[in-house]
Amino acid sequence: MNKKKKTKIKLTSLLPYVLGAALGNIIFFITGRNVGADVSAEGVSLGMALLNLLPGIVSLFIGVILHIVLHEAGHLAAGLLSGYKFTSFRIGSVMIIKENGRLKFKRFSIAGAGGQCLMSPPKSIKGEYPFALYYLGGGLMNFIASGIFVAVFLLTKDDFQYAGDIFITLAAVGIILGLINILPLEIGGVATDGHYVVSLTKYEQSRRSSWLLLTANARISSGERAKNLPEEWFVFSEDYNFNDAISGNLATLGVWRLIDCRKFDEAKALAEKIISKGDKLIELLKNEARCELLFLEIITEKSQDEIGRLFTSELKAYIKASKTHLSKHRLMYAYEKLVSQNDEKAQKCLETFNKICLVSPYASDCESEKELINVVDGLI
Numbered sequence: 001m002n003k004k005k006k007t008k009i010k011l012t013s014l015l016p017y018v019l020g021a022a023l024g025n026i027i028f029f030i031t032g033r034n035v036g037a038d039v040s041a042e043g044v045s046l047g048m049a050l051l052n053l054l055p056g057i058v059s060l061f062i063g064v065i066l067h068i069v070l071h072e073a074g075h076l077a078a079g080l081l082s083g084y085k086f087t088s089f090r091i092g093s094v095m096i097i098k099e100n101g102r103l104k105f106k107r108f109s110i111a112g113a114g115g116q117c118l119m120s121p122p123k124s125i126k127g128e129y130p131f132a133l134y135y136l137g138g139g140l141m142n143f144i145a146s147g148i149f150v151a152v153f154l155l156t157k158d159d160f161q162y163a164g165d166i167f168i169t170l171a172a173v174g175i176i177l178g179l180i181n182i183l184p185l186e187i188g189g190v191a192t193d194g195h196y197v198v199s200l201t202k203y204e205q206s207r208r209s210s211w212l213l214l215t216a217n218a219r220i221s222s223g224e225r226a227k228n229l230p231e232e233w234f235v236f237s238e239d240y241n242f243n244d245a246i247s248g249n250l251a252t253l254g255v256w257r258l259i260d261c262r263k264f265d266e267a268k269a270l271a272e273k274i275i276s277k278g279d280k281l282i283e284l285l286k287n288e289a290r291c292e293l294l295f296l297e298i299i300t301e302k303s304q305d306e307i308g309r310l311f312t313s314e315l316k317a318y319i320k321a322s323k324t325h326l327s328k329h330r331l332m333y334a335y336e337k338l339v340s341q342n343d344e345k346a347q348k349c350l351e352t353f354n355k356i357c358l359v360s361p362y363a364s365d366c367e368s369e370k371e372l373i374n375v376v377d378g379l380i
Helices: 011-031 035-042 046-052 054-081 132-156 163-182 193-202 204-221 245-260 264-277 283-299 304-310 313-321 326-339 343-359 363-377
Strands: 085-091 094-099 102-107 115-120
Touching: 054 085, 054 115, 054 132, 054 163, 085 204, 094 204, 102 343, 115 204, 132 163, 132 193, 163 193, 193 204, 193 245, 204 245, 245 264, 245 283, 264 283, 283 304, 283 313, 283 326, 313 326, 326 343, 326 363, 343 363
Parallel strands: none
Antiparallel strands: 085 094, 085 115, 094 102
């Protein structure tokens, strides 16, 4: 008998929809647009009335893309002002990364994140370094841009028919995206910038983890293997807070480092600890731990029951959404080769893996992942 799963709906997951509805009301209030009123009062066709809404609709889509770019540019500007150095800049799956002193275009994406600006932090002095402006710079840039769009609207509203449709829409999108990012929330399994700042302000462990993560990412981006990162960076005591998004992220990097060191048993133990102790950890990081735990189970114990327990429909959806991640194609190659024993599907996974290697931003990860493919082949 099938049991229905109870789904818990967090209020924070509804926030984008509430703010979206507010956006619509703001736009229609400012511009005075009302399709029904236009049709009845002016006798125009429904098609013409809808056509009048086109500038606002187009501005809405352009506004979302524009403000994502501005948001990440805000992090970049704030980071530079705080003494950080450029590492990478990503919009969607298009990524600019600094490699051997040169900027190169690569492809990478993170489920639930429209963009990302990563930078190398300044030296930490007694565990302290500037972080607030860097993390909040994206939202602040959205607010600044929105203020400029409102000013342009006020200057052009008497002479330009669609000033409200365009500039108020652009301003409203920026205010909403800025609020979503600056408020301390977890939306769709992803922590906001405001959530990070609260953690960094309250907890010394979070500040240390954030500094180590950004520093490690800069070193990996420059070609260093995860296995060569200092071991003392990845010591997780009994009172370590795996529920914190930043500290949990460092722990998942620790799992990858252990895998790169071929310490599979230790990696498995750490992944299990992340999942069990991080019961409130954001889903994105728990899914990362689950993926590596599944891979480790496939190449070590090969327990069909455990593999079936781990390989849920939710994890399959996450793997599919992470299509630019080499590790997910390595995982599926291992699954098809060793569990399903489907050589045709395994070959397709390998072909995709090799294609992604060509545009992957992390050359050292490509090297590591290829070695793990060889590990899988050695188990056949």
